[in-house]
Amino acid sequence: MKKLFIVLSASLLLAACGGNSSSSSADSSATAAASGSTGAAASATTGSTGAATGPDLIAKSDCSTCHKEQVKLVGPAFADIAAKYQSGGDAIVDTLAHKIINGGSGHWGNIPMAAHANISVDDAKTIVKYILTIKKN
Numbered sequence: 001m002k003k004l005f006i007v008l009s010a011s012l013l014l015a016a017c018g019g020n021s022s023s024s025s026a027d028s029s030a031t032a033a034a035s036g037s038t039g040a041a042a043s044a045t046t047g048s049t050g051a052a053t054g055p056d057l058i059a060k061s062d063c064s065t066c067h068k069e070q071v072k073l074v075g076p077a078f079a080d081i082a083a084k085y086q087s088g089g090d091a092i093v094d095t096l097a098h099k100i101i102n103g104g105s106g107h108w109g110n111i112p113m114a115a116h117a118n119i120s121v122d123d124a125k126t127i128v129k130y131i132l133t134i135k136k137n
C-alpha cells in the first residue's frame with residue numbers, strides 16, 4: 001500500500017512539475033507520502049487519477065453521520081441505494097446528484113435527506129457513481 005502511494009504521488013508530482021530530476025522528485029514524494037496518511041488509503045484503492053474520488057468526497061462531507069455502506073442508519077445503506085438504482089444509467093446519476101445537493105424525502109420513508117448546497121454537480125455525480133458500485137454483502 002505504501003509503495004503504491006509513493007508511486008501515485010511520484011506520478012502526480014511528475015505531472016504537476018512537468019518532470020523533475022529523479023532525486024528531487026523522490027525527496028518530495030517521501031514528504032507527500034508522510035503527510036498523506038489521513039485520507040490516502042481510500043483514494044489509492046480506487047485507482048484515482050488525481051481528482052477527488054467518491055470515497056474522498058463522502059469523507060469530506062457529513063454523509064456518514066446518516067449513511068453507512070451496508071446498514072441503514074438515518075438514511076438508507078449505500079448498498080441498498082445501489083441495488084435500487086443500479087439499472088438507471090446516466091439519468092439516475094443526474095437525479096441522485098441533485099437529490100444530494102437539494103435534499104428531499106419520500107423515496108425511502110419520511111425522513112428527509114439533508115441538502116448539500118456546497119457540493120458541486122460534478123462532485124455529486126462522482127459520489128453517486130461510487131455509491132452505485134457498492135455491493136450488498
Ligand code: HEC
Nearest residue numbers: 061062063066074075096105106107108109111112113114
Ligand atoms: C441528515 C441525515 C443525512 C445526511 C447528512 C445525508 N443523507 Fe443521504 N439520505 C438521508 C435520508 C433520510 C435519505 C432517504 C430520503 C428519501 O426517503 O427520499 C437519504 C437518501 C440518500 C440517497 C438516495 C436518494 C433517493 O432519492 O433515493 C442518496 C444517493 C444519498 N442519500 C446520498 C447522500 C450523500 C452522498 C450524503 C453526503 C453528501 C448524504 N446522503 C448525507 C439522510 C441523510
